[in-house]
Amino acid sequence: MHLSENAISLKDRNIKSNIAEVKTTSSNVEFVILPYYKSLEEVPNKKNLFNQLNDFISRTDKRSTIAILTSPIFANDFCTQLKNDSYLKLWIAVKLTNPIEREDYLSDSHSALLIITRYKESLNHTKTRIGYTYCPCCDKTTKDYGGKKHLYHEFGTLMSDVWRDISVDFERYPSGVVNRLCDLFGLPQYKFVNVYDQRKYFKPIDKKHSFGEYPQTENIYSEKSKLLNGDCIGQLKKIPDNSIDFCFADPPYNLNKKYESWDDGIDIQKYFEWCDQWLSELARVLRPGRTLAVLNIPQWCVRHFKHLNRILDYQDWIVWEGLSMPVRMIMPSHYSILCFSKGKPKPLPALVRSKNTSFEKNAIEMQSENFCIRANCITKRKRLKIKDSEMASNVWSDIHRLKHNSRRVDHPCQLPPMFMYRLISLFTNENEFVLDPFNGAGTTTLTAQQLNRRFVGIELSEYYHNITSQRHNELSSGLDPFRKINDDKPKAKNSRVARLKKQKYEVSKKALQLEIKNISKQIGHIPTKEEVTQNSQFPIKYFENYFTGWGEVTAAARTTGMTEFNQNGKG
Numbered sequence: 001m002h003l004s005e006n007a008i009s010l011k012d013r014n015i016k017s018n019i020a021e022v023k024t025t026s027s028n029v030e031f032v033i034l035p036y037y038k039s040l041e042e043v044p045n046k047k048n049l050f051n052q053l054n055d056f057i058s059r060t061d062k063r064s065t066i067a068i069l070t071s072p073i074f075a076n077d078f079c080t081q082l083k084n085d086s087y088l089k090l091w092i093a094v095k096l097t098n099p100i101e102r103e104d105y106l107s108d109s110h111s112a113l114l115i116i117t118r119y120k121e122s123l124n125h126t127k128t129r130i131g132y133t134y135c136p137c138c139d140k141t142t143k144d145y146g147g148k149k150h151l152y153h154e155f156g157t158l159m160s161d162v163w164r165d166i167s168v169d170f171e172r173y174p175s176g177v178v179n180r181l182c183d184l185f186g187l188p189q190y191k192f193v194n195v196y197d198q199r200k201y202f203k204p205i206d207k208k209h210s211f212g213e214y215p216q217t218e219n220i221y222s223e224k225s226k227l228l229n230g231d232c233i234g235q236l237k238k239i240p241d242n243s244i245d246f247c248f249a250d251p252p253y254n255l256n257k258k259y260e261s262w263d264d265g266i267d268i269q270k271y272f273e274w275c276d277q278w279l280s281e282l283a284r285v286l287r288p289g290r291t292l293a294v295l296n297i298p299q300w301c302v303r304h305f306k307h308l309n310r311i312l313d314y315q316d317w318i319v320w321e322g323l324s325m326p327v328r329m330i331m332p333s334h335y336s337i338l339c340f341s342k343g344k345p346k347p348l349p350a351l352v353r354s355k356n357t358s359f360e361k362n363a364i365e366m367q368s369e370n371f372c373i374r375a376n377c378i379t380k381r382k383r384l385k386i387k388d389s390e391m392a393s394n395v396w397s398d399i400h401r402l403k404h405n406s407r408r409v410d411h412p413c414q415l416p417p418m419f420m421y422r423l424i425s426l427f428t429n430e431n432e433f434v435l436d437p438f439n440g441a442g443t444t445t446l447t448a449q450q451l452n453r454r455f456v457g458i459e460l461s462e463y464y465h466n467i468t469s470q471r472h473n474e475l476s477s478g479l480d481p482f483r484k485i486n487d488d489k490p491k492a493k494n495s496r497v498a499r500l501k502k503q504k505y506e507v508s509k510k511a512l513q514l515e516i517k518n519i520s521k522q523i524g525h526i527p528t529k530e531e532v533t534q535n536s537q538f539p540i541k542y543f544e545n546y547f548t549g550w551g552e553v554t555a556a557a558r559t560t561g562m563t564e565f566n567q568n569g570k571g
């Protein structure tokens with residue numbers, strides 16, 4: 001299922017003692033297995049367990065890596081208590097073998113595998129790939145690699161931080177995870193994978209969560225939908241308490257994105273203090289029983305959890321795997337939708353509604369695992385009446401990030417409309433109020449309008465606010481605001497790599513990349529620019545002008561290339 005490049009697979013050892021009694025002397029991968037706590041009340045003597053975990057981490061060798069497997073709610077709470085000398089490097093969502101059905105709510109389908117180090121530098125691990133999966137209908141790869149097949153490896157794609165090819169059953173020993181850790185960290189730096197199964201020492205206790213109590217309110221917010229231009233905190237203060245049915249926030253991530261009027265690279269402490277302010281305002285305006293959902297990278301969501309857990313009730317950690325091209329050794333593809341409710345959550349509106357329009361049904365059902373999205377395969381499935389969808393769980397892998405420029409307007413990080421259709425359909429009913437304090441190019445408010453919900457969209461930038469207003473006008477006059485537009489490419493970009501000018505290629509980029517692959521084979525290494533000038537049949541200016549950098553020019557030479565057909569199956 002996985003393939004680790006140059007790994008010297010580590011040996012695993014079962015250490016039977018309680019972590020409080022363990023001494024570690026060499027640098028290892030220390031793997032701690034805890035129970036899957038469904039609520040924090042189930043944790044026996046939580047403070048003591050946090051102390052034991054932190055003391056254990058402090059006793060490990062400075063070059064060690066610590067992996068902790070547990071439930072998302074416990075993982076969140078523990079991360080907020082991590083000591084300053086340890087670093088949360090990754091939050092890996094690992095599929096549950098047996099999803100936990102929850103009454104009137106999405107089934108819970110994932111566990112949390114925290115990867116923590118004692119060292120600050122980037123995580124040391126092997127280059128590990130996950131084998132391709134194949135569509136059960138057409139037997140081609142689940143993802144359509146289009147004209148980029150020469151840029152991918154024959155075995156599979158680089159591992160992401162959502163593991164769905166293996167799963168964990170908390171009643172059993174997680175051998176799939178142990179095996180993977182042995183290969184993923186199969187480097188000379190580590191000696192063993194030491195497994196500390198602590199489930200018998202910290203068994204969950206039978207205690208139910210007591211929800212915060214709020215007076216029940218009628219829908220007092222009789223206003224019409226509106227788009228507000230200004231700072232969200234100032235604008236939110238004008239909205240009455242307990243008036244909004246669903247708050248959704250997709251804030252700037254403080255990751256140096258180029259926004260029109262917002263500095264997306266402020267000091268991290270200031271960033272979180274600012275986040276706490278708008279989160280408190282959202283909690284105030286939210287109606288009792290309803291949901292506030294924040295989209296962010298897992299490391300930042302952990303910090304949002306810390307604040308929200310003081311003022312609202314934890315509801316869910318929805319994993320959104322928005323896959324794109326591999327960019328790092330472990331592809332960060334995991335965004336979390338951290339959901340908190342105000343007091344006891346109402347049954348999920350989408351589940352309660354008896355009659356869904358087919359449009360909405362489409363949004364709350366997700367594609368069953370491994371079915372592809374090739375148009376001809378979808379048509380075939382319809383014709384053959386093959387069931388390829390199921391009710392959404394809390395792991396979403398079927399919605400891809402918006403990549404095609406023809407579907408984007410001039411904003412660097414628009415969400416895919418299907419993502420917002422699903423959230424709004426799940427958490428609200430028609431005519432209810434949806435609020436987005438970072439409305440950007442308006443994905444939230446536009447989808448809300450399409451689904452007959454009322455909305456409040458707040459956006460700081462006048463430029464983005466105007467784009468959104470114009471798109472709402474288009475929608476009101478019958479145009480699809482998410483239609484393909486073949487005008488000039490938008491100026492805004494989602495990545496820091498410069499965009500190339502629109503141009504006509506004399507030779508396809510693929511042909512040039514394959515040429516480099518050939519040269520590489522002849523000379524035995526990845527060629528330099530000079531070597532390409534000497535050896536290529538094409539002028540060097542093609543390579544200079546058609547690619548954003550030398551890494552892209554030589555990309556095909558660094559991998560084997562792949563085929564979309566299942567070599568082992570019938571295809």
Ligand SMILES: C[S@@+](CC[C@H](N)C(=O)[O-])C[C@H]1O[C@@H](n2cnc3c(N)ncnc32)[C@H](O)[C@@H]1O
Pocket residue numbers: 230231232233250251252253259260261262411413414415416437438439440441442443444458459460461464
């Ligand atoms: C991640 S983007 C949201 C994109 C949006 N979900 C979409 O699909 O178009 C964050 C947005 O927040 C806006 N923003 C930043 N600071 C703000 C503030 N203080 N108040 C309101 N909006 C703000 C930025 O201009 C940016 O458009």
